[in-house]
Amino acid sequence: MLDDVKNQSPHHVVIVGGGFGGLYAAKALGRAPVKVTLIDKRNFHLFQPLLYQVATGTLSPADISSPLRAIVNNYKNTTVQMGEVIDINPQEGKLILSNEELSYDSLIIATGVSHHYFGNDEWAEAAPGLKTVEDALEIRRRIFLAFEAAEKEANPEKRRAWLTFVVIGGGPTGVELAGAIAELAYTTLKEDFRNIDTAEAQVLLLEGMDRILPPYPPELSAKANDSLEHLGVTVRTNTRVTNIENNVVSLSCGDRMEEIPAQTILWAAGVKASGLGKALAERTGAELDRAGRVMVEPDLSVAGHPNIFVIGDLANFSHQDEKPLPGVAPVAIQQGQYVANLLKRRLKDKTLPPFRYRDYGSLAVIGRNSAIMNLNFLRLSGFPAWLIWVFVHIYYLIEFDNKLVVLLQWGWNYFTRKRGARLITGEGAIPISESKETNDSRNVLKV
Amino acid sequence: MLDDVKNQSPHHVVIVGGGFGGLYAAKALGRAPVKVTLIDKRNFHLFQPLLYQVATGTLSPADISSPLRAIVNNYKNTTVQMGEVIDINPQEGKLILSNEELSYDSLIIATGVSHHYFGNDEWAEAAPGLKTVEDALEIRRRIFLAFEAAEKEANPEKRRAWLTFVVIGGGPTGVELAGAIAELAYTTLKEDFRNIDTAEAQVLLLEGMDRILPPYPPELSAKANDSLEHLGVTVRTNTRVTNIENNVVSLSCGDRMEEIPAQTILWAAGVKASGLGKALAERTGAELDRAGRVMVEPDLSVAGHPNIFVIGDLANFSHQDEKPLPGVAPVAIQQGQYVANLLKRRLKDKTLPPFRYRDYGSLAVIGRNSAIMNLNFLRLSGFPAWLIWVFVHIYYLIEFDNKLVVLLQWGWNYFTRKRGARLITGEGAIPISESKETNDSRNVLKV
Numbered sequence: 001m002l003d004d005v006k007n008q009s010p011h012h013v014v015i016v017g018g019g020f021g022g023l024y025a026a027k028a029l030g031r032a033p034v035k036v037t038l039i040d041k042r043n044f045h046l047f048q049p050l051l052y053q054v055a056t057g058t059l060s061p062a063d064i065s066s067p068l069r070a071i072v073n074n075y076k077n078t079t080v081q082m083g084e085v086i087d088i089n090p091q092e093g094k095l096i097l098s099n100e101e102l103s104y105d106s107l108i109i110a111t112g113v114s115h116h117y118f119g120n121d122e123w124a125e126a127a128p129g130l131k132t133v134e135d136a137l138e139i140r141r142r143i144f145l146a147f148e149a150a151e152k153e154a155n156p157e158k159r160r161a162w163l164t165f166v167v168i169g170g171g172p173t174g175v176e177l178a179g180a181i182a183e184l185a186y187t188t189l190k191e192d193f194r195n196i197d198t199a200e201a202q203v204l205l206l207e208g209m210d211r212i213l214p215p216y217p218p219e220l221s222a223k224a225n226d227s228l229e230h231l232g233v234t235v236r237t238n239t240r241v242t243n244i245e246n247n248v249v250s251l252s253c254g255d256r257m258e259e260i261p262a263q264t265i266l267w268a269a270g271v272k273a274s275g276l277g278k279a280l281a282e283r284t285g286a287e288l289d290r291a292g293r294v295m296v297e298p299d300l301s302v303a304g305h306p307n308i309f310v311i312g313d314l315a316n317f318s319h320q321d322e323k324p325l326p327g328v329a330p331v332a333i334q335q336g337q338y339v340a341n342l343l344k345r346r347l348k349d350k351t352l353p354p355f356r357y358r359d360y361g362s363l364a365v366i367g368r369n370s371a372i373m374n375l376n377f378l379r380l381s382g383f384p385a386w387l388i389w390v391f392v393h394i395y396y397l398i399e400f401d402n403k404l405v406v407l408l409q410w411g412w413n414y415f416t417r418k419r420g421a422r423l424i425t426g427e428g429a430i431p432i433s434e435s436k437e438t439n440d441s442r443n444v445l446k447v
Numbered sequence: 448m449l450d451d452v453k454n455q456s457p458h459h460v461v462i463v464g465g466g467f468g469g470l471y472a473a474k475a476l477g478r479a480p481v482k483v484t485l486i487d488k489r490n491f492h493l494f495q496p497l498l499y500q501v502a503t504g505t506l507s508p509a510d511i512s513s514p515l516r517a518i519v520n521n522y523k524n525t526t527v528q529m530g531e532v533i534d535i536n537p538q539e540g541k542l543i544l545s546n547e548e549l550s551y552d553s554l555i556i557a558t559g560v561s562h563h564y565f566g567n568d569e570w571a572e573a574a575p576g577l578k579t580v581e582d583a584l585e586i587r588r589r590i591f592l593a594f595e596a597a598e599k600e601a602n603p604e605k606r607r608a609w610l611t612f613v614v615i616g617g618g619p620t621g622v623e624l625a626g627a628i629a630e631l632a633y634t635t636l637k638e639d640f641r642n643i644d645t646a647e648a649q650v651l652l653l654e655g656m657d658r659i660l661p662p663y664p665p666e667l668s669a670k671a672n673d674s675l676e677h678l679g680v681t682v683r684t685n686t687r688v689t690n691i692e693n694n695v696v697s698l699s700c701g702d703r704m705e706e707i708p709a710q711t712i713l714w715a716a717g718v719k720a721s722g723l724g725k726a727l728a729e730r731t732g733a734e735l736d737r738a739g740r741v742m743v744e745p746d747l748s749v750a751g752h753p754n755i756f757v758i759g760d761l762a763n764f765s766h767q768d769e770k771p772l773p774g775v776a777p778v779a780i781q782q783g784q785y786v787a788n789l790l791k792r793r794l795k796d797k798t799l800p801p802f803r804y805r806d807y808g809s810l811a812v813i814g815r816n817s818a819i820m821n822l823n824f825l826r827l828s829g830f831p832a833w834l835i836w837v838f839v840h841i842y843y844l845i846e847f848d849n850k851l852v853v854l855l856q857w858g859w860n861y862f863t864r865k866r867g868a869r870l871i872t873g874e875g876a877i878p879i880s881e882s883k884e885t886n887d888s889r890n891v892l893k894v
Contacts, residue, residue, distance in 0.1 A: 043595060152529075193516070
């Protein structure tokens with residue numbers, strides 16, 4: 001059925017994207033009689049579910065990242081290539097990279113999603129989202145600089161704006177960010193400043209729907225809401241952002257309009273598919289959904305192209321009569337494994353029934369020791385859910401790269417309430433004040 | 448003797464710089480009847496002796512950094528201020544910051560040094576030095592990108608340049624960097640690439656003097672040299688760099704000239720005093736040495752200004768007939784403690800004998816399990832010295848911020864030979880290839 005059964009050279013599977021989907025596909029193909037090339041723009045896999053902990057100063061980027069080469073170096077059939085795919089030629093079975101071309105027999109596209117500002121891209125600078133390590137370090141920089149700026153600010157109104165943190169979007173990322181910032185302000189940093197009381201900080205979580213965590217059952221949304229309010233977060237549902245400009249967030253809540261001056265605004269509201277989805281649609285006629293995700297067949301392939309698959313966040317996969325699967329790690333992992341198995345079966349001229357997502361449940365963490373958990377047979381919240389959350393995440397984290405140290409780091413942070421990774425780093429304009437350059441300003445964070 | 452003994456408000460000690468000198472001064476003044484303000488451009492103290500481990504992918508920046516506010520938050524007399532001092536007005540007892548002024552009664556300047564290219568500042572871009580977290584991340588990026596670029600490069604000559612690492616300067620930093628890069632190439636990354644053999648990488652350590660680690664006794668320099676050669680580093684002494692241009696290092700070694708094509712060139716050769724030294728000299732008439740360091744009195748004060756002190760790397764302090772003290776952490780720590788004690792004595796109208804550095808010995812690490820150690824009564828090398836090196840560094844590291852996790856991380860890396868922090872991060876031009884921008888290139892590392 002596949003060319004290589006007749007040919008000499010092994011079947012070449014190219015995987016684009018080293019996130020959960022791509023990586024689990026590569027792992028499942030690691031011992032198969034195929035040649036695998038894993039392409040990513042970065043040299044590491046990022047454990048995105050914990051990225052908010054980098055953004056809020058608990059973990060370092062390396063704690064939640066593993067070098068792709070190290071993960072797959074035992075699979076001698078697998079080559080890692082650092083590069084960016086910019087186009088696809090399905091007729092010739094070729095990928096176009098920035099400075100070369102690469103032939104494939106089967107292609108797995110798993111390039112995920114990035115932020116989406118719903119047509120307001122000019123908000124990106126004022127309200128960064130959280131997708132990459134660089135995003136997380138930028139958000140970390142802004143959060144901790146805001147407290148430093150407030151400490152120096154004599155004008156009470158301006159100080160209040162520095163101490164106002166607005167998180168837009170009440171999904172898991174928004175909930176996690178808001179909870180972590182509240183803990184920072186009300187616990188971790190409490191003793192560290194002399195001129196301000198960090199407990200006067202305001203943390204707002206804005207959600208357009210009528211409750212946070214809309215994909216969860218209503219009672220868990222309500223529990224999450226309670227936990228956040230208990231931490232000090234002000235949750236505002238049915239609230240839409242109409243503008244972000246000059247460090248003011250404009251809201252509409254029903255008929256009511258409101259403006260909130262805030263120096264730190266974080267975006268956790270929307271995603272759009274990565275650019276490769278569009279290229280794929282143009283070249284194959286594949287259908288895209290409104291967010292730019294690729295509509296896939298029951299076996300995750302692209303209609304009319306049985307050797308091209310799209311998995312993970314970039315794919316729009318709907319079971320009959322159901323909503324598309326959510327963009328979460330378990331979906332991507334199961335899809336990666338499914339396509340790998342399908343290819344292995346095809347090599348033996350066998351088939352596999354359509355992909356079916358097995359939903360083991362979902363988890364969202366709210367703060368230092370609270371989470372909510374929705375298993376199909378069990379709903380938990382509070383500390384027990386948090387404990388399960390910790391162990392599930394550690395389990396997947398050490399799957400790749402025995403990062404037991406992270407567990408210890410967490411334990412330590414948990415008991416000491418410390419956040420050791422509170423570094424303000426990076427170059428660029430710091431919004432506290434204009435400063436004159438001095439001789440040795442090359443590596444200086446100007447404040 | 449001091450104003451405040453008569454006045455109501457407590458004596459105000461301002462410390463500029465949160466490195467070893469400034470921080471130990473602040474700690475020693477933490478319970479004294481004075482008001483202390485600690486100013487730094489950054490919000491964290493950096494444990495610089497381990498910065499090379501960030502640059503080579505073993506540790507994360509946060510592992511060797513501690514938030515200044517967290518370190519001193521128990522001292523209620525101490526205020527931390529994030530800011531940059533740009534000038535001094537000793538007549539009025541004022542510091543000029545970028546957007547405010549600050550009065551002091553006593554002033555301790557501990558702003559350290561930065562790189563010095565001996566009049567060839569244009570080399571800075573091609574051959575970065577290692578002083579800040581940003582420097583370390585940039586060096587890490589270059590080292591790991593070089594292997595990625597070599598993997599892709601078909602031309603053998605160009606591939607060789609990507610696999611050539613030149614470290615300029617045979618002091619402790621240069622020795623540590625060269626040893627760590629050799630271990631990366633010959634051990635850690637050995638299994639990770641398919642097209643290149645990382646063991647073909649060349650690591651060169653260039654030193655202008657007749658031996659590496661010139662401040663150490665000759666026999667320890669020889670031992671360090673042996674250890675480096677054993678690791679695979681090519682050590683070239685009596686070798687001066689005459690030019691760095693277009694990724695070629697030009698050397699002169701006696702009458703012989705040579706050119707070495709290398710894509711990764713690191714600078715560990717020279718330092719110059721931070722700009723505040725010059726401002727101080729202009730305002731007080733203090734003498735500077737050739738590197739811009741401030742010549743200080745026997746009590747570390749500036750001549751004619753008994754309430755202004757310079758400590759650490761920025762100070763040139765010579766015991767009678769001896770060379771200036773080296774720019775190492777123990778000197779800065781002892782000087783910080785000395786000035787704090789001197790101020791406490793002055794408050795009681797007492798004096799203190801001149802500063803005297805107690806040299807407990809010095810240590811330099813060469814690789815995964817080799818170091819050299821020079822105590823006054825004992826000289827060690829190899830594994831025993833390495834063990835002592837580890838424990839001394841851990842001891843000082845946990846002094847501030849119980850970073851026991853770092854010890855575990857080290858233990859883990861040591862036994863697994865892994866380097867988990869091998870992330871290529873940051874934005875900016877990547878020297879592998881030109882790439883076209885795609886839709887979602889905002890947060891993309893272009894390759």
